Amino acid sequence: MDKPFAITLDIGSSRANKTGAWRTERPVYTNRMPPCNDACPAGENIQAWLYEGEEGGAGYERAWRQIMVDNPFPAIMGRVCYHPCETACNRGNLDESVGINSVERFLGDEAIRQGWTVTVDVPPTGKRVLVIGAGPSGLSAAYHLARRGHDVTVKEAGPMAGGMMRFGIPKYRLPREVLDAEVRRILDLGVRLELDAKVSDLMALKDEYDAVFLAVGAQLGKRAYIPAGSAAKMLDAVSMLRDLETGEKPLLGRRVAVYGGGNTAMDAARTAKRLGASEAVVVYRRNKDKMPAHESEFMEATEEGILFKWLTTIKHVDEGRLVIEKMELDESGFPQPTGELEELEADSLVLALGQDTDLSLLDGVPGLVVEDGVVMVGRDMMTGCPGIFAGGDMVPFERSVTVAVGHGKRAAKNIDAYLSGAAPEPVVRPALASYDTLNTWYYSDAPRTRRPVLERARRESTFDEVVLGLDESNALYEARRCMSCGNCFSCDNCYGVCPDNAVIKLGRPGEKYLIDLDYCKGCGLCVSECPAGAIQMVPEEI
Amino acid sequence: MAHQEIKLYQTGTFVAGNRLLDPEQRSVQARMGRSNSLTSGHRACQGCGEALGARYVLDAAMRATDGKMVAVNSTGCLEVFSTPYPESSWQLPWLHSLFGNGPAVAAGVAAALKAKGRDDIRVVGQAGDGGTVDIGFGTLSGMFERNDDVLFVCYDNEGYMNTGVQRSGATPPAARTANTKPVGDEPGNVFGQGKFVPAIAMAHEIPYVATATVAELRDLEYKVEKAMTFRGARYIHVFVPCPLGWGAASSDTIRLSRLAKETGVFPVFEAEHGEVTEVSTIRRRVPVEEYLTLQKRYAHLFGPAGRPDIVARLQATADRNIARYGLLAPDEEPAGPGVAQDVAGEGAV
Ligand SMILES: Cc1cc2nc3c(=O)[nH]c(=O)nc-3n(C[C@H](O)[C@H](O)[C@H](O)COP(=O)(O)OP(=O)(O)OC[C@H]3O[C@@H](n4cnc5c(N)ncnc54)[C@H](O)[C@@H]3O)c2cc1C
Ligand SMILES: Cc1ncc(C[n+]2csc(CCOP(=O)(O)OP(=O)(O)O)c2C)c(N)n1
Ligand code: SF4
Ligand code: SF4
Ligand code: SF4
Ligand SMILES: [Mg+2]
Numbered sequence: 094m095d096k097p098f099a100i101t102l103d104i105g106s107s108r109a110n111k112t113g114a115w116r117t118e119r120p121v122y123t124n125r126m127p128p129c130n131d132a133c134p135a136g137e138n139i140q141a142w143l144y145e146g147e148e149g150g151a152g153y154e155r156a157w158r159q160i161m162v163d164n165p166f167p168a169i170m171g172r173v174c175y176h177p178c179e180t181a182c183n184r185g186n187l188d189e190s191v192g193i194n195s196v197e198r199f200l201g202d203e204a205i206r207q208g209w210t211v212t213v214d215v216p217p218t219g220k221r222v223l224v225i226g227a228g229p230s231g232l233s234a235a236y237h238l239a240r241r242g243h244d245v246t247v248k249e250a251g252p253m254a255g256g257m258m259r260f261g262i263p264k265y266r267l268p269r270e271v272l273d274a275e276v277r278r279i280l281d282l283g284v285r286l287e288l289d290a291k292v293s294d295l296m297a298l299k300d301e302y303d304a305v306f307l308a309v310g311a312q313l314g315k316r317a318y319i320p321a322g323s324a325a326k327m328l329d330a331v332s333m334l335r336d337l338e339t340g341e342k343p344l345l346g347r348r349v350a351v352y353g354g355g356n357t358a359m360d361a362a363r364t365a366k367r368l369g370a371s372e373a374v375v376v377y378r379r380n381k382d383k384m385p386a387h388e389s390e391f392m393e394a395t396e397e398g399i400l401f402k403w404l405t406t407i408k409h410v411d412e413g414r415l416v417i418e419k420m421e422l423d424e425s426g427f428p429q430p431t432g433e434l435e436e437l438e439a440d441s442l443v444l445a446l447g448q449d450t451d452l453s454l455l456d457g458v459p460g461l462v463v464e465d466g467v468v469m470v471g472r473d474m475m476t477g478c479p480g481i482f483a484g485g486d487m488v489p490f491e492r493s494v495t496v497a498v499g500h501g502k503r504a505a506k507n508i509d510a511y512l513s514g515a516a517p518e519p520v521v522r523p524a525l526a527s528y529d530t531l532n533t534w535y536y537s538d539a540p541r542t543r544r545p546v547l548e549r550a551r552r553e554s555t556f557d558e559v560v561l562g563l564d565e566s567n568a569l570y571e572a573r574r575c576m577s578c579g580n581c582f583s584c585d586n587c588y589g590v591c592p593d594n595a596v597i598k599l600g601r602p603g604e605k606y607l608i609d610l611d612y613c614k615g616c617g618l619c620v621s622e623c624p625a626g627a628i629q630m631v632p633e634e635i
Numbered sequence: 636m637a638h639q640e641i642k643l644y645q646t647g648t649f650v651a652g653n654r655l656l657d658p659e660q661r662s663v664q665a666r667m668g669r670s671n672s673l674t675s676g677h678r679a680c681q682g683c684g685e686a687l688g689a690r691y692v693l694d695a696a697m698r699a700t701d702g703k704m705v706a707v708n709s710t711g712c713l714e715v716f717s718t719p720y721p722e723s724s725w726q727l728p729w730l731h732s733l734f735g736n737g738p739a740v741a742a743g744v745a746a747a748l749k750a751k752g753r754d755d756i757r758v759v760g761q762a763g764d765g766g767t768v769d770i771g772f773g774t775l776s777g778m779f780e781r782n783d784d785v786l787f788v789c790y791d792n793e794g795y796m797n798t799g800v801q802r803s804g805a806t807p808p809a810a811r812t813a814n815t816k817p818v819g820d821e822p823g824n825v826f827g828q829g830k831f832v833p834a835i836a837m838a839h840e841i842p843y844v845a846t847a848t849v850a851e852l853r854d855l856e857y858k859v860e861k862a863m864t865f866r867g868a869r870y871i872h873v874f875v876p877c878p879l880g881w882g883a884a885s886s887d888t889i890r891l892s893r894l895a896k897e898t899g900v901f902p903v904f905e906a907e908h909g910e911v912t913e914v915s916t917i918r919r920r921v922p923v924e925e926y927l928t929l930q931k932r933y934a935h936l937f938g939p940a941g942r943p944d945i946v947a948r949l950q951a952t953a954d955r956n957i958a959r960y961g962l963l964a965p966d967e968e969p970a971g972p973g974v975a976q977d978v979a980g981e982g983a984v
Pocket of ligand 1: 250
């Protein structure tokens, strides 16, 4: 080759020198389990839907569809879920956890506003599945089974669908338009709902179906034996809330006492206030720390002027007054009577001592195991009787809407496998994206947004929704506070920081970057500067 | 990072890219079409801060000049690891002469381009701290004094790394090198008078002087682009950790740069015509130990026979930088992008 003046050598690029040979460890893109996902009882992929939502605009619908993969009730979740995801959120270690639940509510409400729907995208399987009970667990199972192509019939004892979401949780926390909209979307998938269709003998029906999912919940208010005068007014909280929903206004009087310390007690007391009681007092036999009600519900009750009498039991009920006894915690934290009696003025007493399950419909089901009044199931949600699955409040686990929804999903997956004879899809649980796997330097300082609440006067006298939603700009801000724990969010840092240009940016959705092993020397900079901890060093086989 | 106020709460402008930004607002390094002025296959150590810094600087300069530029390089790691016969990693016109004459050669190239009527082609000179602070210092000062149209960039890794980690005028006190005292009362480099070339460059009252680190990519790119808007002599001093010479993990290069700034060990600022115009304030202040303990060159200061007295002297130096350059953000302002502080006058040396 003819070279210009004074040039004697061919030009050679250093790319001929494959420095990848120096490497003893290589970076590998990974997906770790974000703590929020890990904690969600419905198994939502929160990190993934926040990632879509962060984009705003068209991203909202993609985010909503990502929720719908796991949970058919985003707008309900955004109101009643106790959001263990937020308790687990890594951002809580940096400033405050991401307001996951409020973003979920925004997305759920947006879907209702925009009329977004889902479809069944698989051919019918021809299998018939019976779901008993149209509470969150039964509806969730029906939704997932329908989307998998099965023919689903839901038999519900009550006059309307929703279970405790309608007959327990009051309107001021879950407006019925929201409930109706999300239930309708499930029925629109072709799920057959039979109302006022209480099943009293499962064995008589069983053979008409290929599989059954039981989700009858826990409907019977627990009774405690309390001696009472003939004119004393006593009723149980679940019946009171149910009556209210079916249009019967219970007569409670001016001063109402509620016995119990759970969420139902909070709702009963708050409802009593809204029905006109000037004073509602919760009587609980342990102290506040031991109370099973969730902190947020306790706070909202206190804000509404609900009074609390801790370490107190009720000895006797009479017209207009209760005899109560002071308790004392012993060393092991159990309340013990002190013998100190007092009087408390109360026109009525509402018992909120928990609920039992009515299992009479299961008489004669072979192999079924019942312990402590609930039905035992395996990890696949199947009872001791093959083909009969159960979930929600009637199985031994924490009782919440979200747990019930998660059980419905898991049961649907396993019913699907049972019906097709295939092994169930394996559950992949990658390593946790703990806080120390992140490089939090890269996250901007961003305090959390709070949802506005209804002013107190309206809360005490009406059933208007108490906690309001975020508007779009707030929801977007909140979504963008997510640190995308354990999963790449395309920040380009690895591409930027490699001193050897060994990270190739593909720029395609889903396929973001690639390590060029010809040149990667294995320094580990991309790994330590990845904000989300989505890259890992693994030893080379030498 | 006073230049770009992007309120994106996830990562703001801290990361290289951020998919939520318009492509125009992303850093040069985040672009798929970046020029990779220093390409792969170079023989820099794993995690080399100098290789990273040089690509950051030159890619930004290439973008600012639309590819019309020449680089001149003094001897040092950067030259040696990029051009072993017969290969080159440079994807731009690049010239090397000697260890001590980089600034003079760059000034000559600028003069030649001017003589040919091609002053649309810009010149960037670059050298290590040895080539800048020590042997090249005379030619650098001449280049400043004549106000030659050159951007000179020093990649400061605080020693003569290419020849096996010897002490330079930029080696900090107490740091061990191959030719500082291995034992005795005060092992490592002596506490001298210091030689902070950015301050000396400012004393020449040249149009633009800036310091930067490889931990703040956007800040670095902004300063290079800004430097290219001036004619005349300009100087950028980039802090580039050297894993080999400092006895640090190759994966800690950027962390060390970040800590140098957050401790006050290395002040990050800009100056025009001899006056400080802007400083990058500390976002999360930490004591110097956090920076020192990651490096074996300071290992003799820690452990059972440690030297808290020497660590305290190093802390005092960092504190003096903090006071002199005003590196703490006023209390009422949240630390983070967009926080700037005008310290003109107060910080000028
Ligand atoms: C007052 C109150 C407030 C609550 N607040 C919250 C909250 O804020 N957040 C939260 O997560 N959880 C809350 N919970 C708990 C939550 O509502 C329940 O855990 C959840 O609804 C259980 O779902 P499920 O589907 O198992 O049962 P359910 O919701 O009880 O639904 C069971 C359904 O089965 C029907 N059924 C029963 N027997 C038969 C039969 N033999 N044949 C046909 N149908 C039958 C019932 O009529 C009912 O519709 C609250 C509960 C109460 C009582
Ligand atoms: C006149 C002269 N003396 C000594 C050398 C040997 N030499 C080459 S590079 C170098 C040190 C370079 O140090 P620095 O400029 O800080 O660059 P680094 O290698 O640290 O990046 C020395 C001493 C030389 N090339 N020329
Ligand atoms: S369902 Fe509840 S736990 Fe799951 S993401 Fe939503 S708010 Fe969180
Ligand atoms: S920061 Fe985001 S991904 Fe991480 S735990 Fe919180 S919500 Fe989940
Ligand atoms: S920074 Fe580059 S060379 Fe280093 S580990 Fe990452 S890809 Fe490999
Ligand atoms: Mg050097």
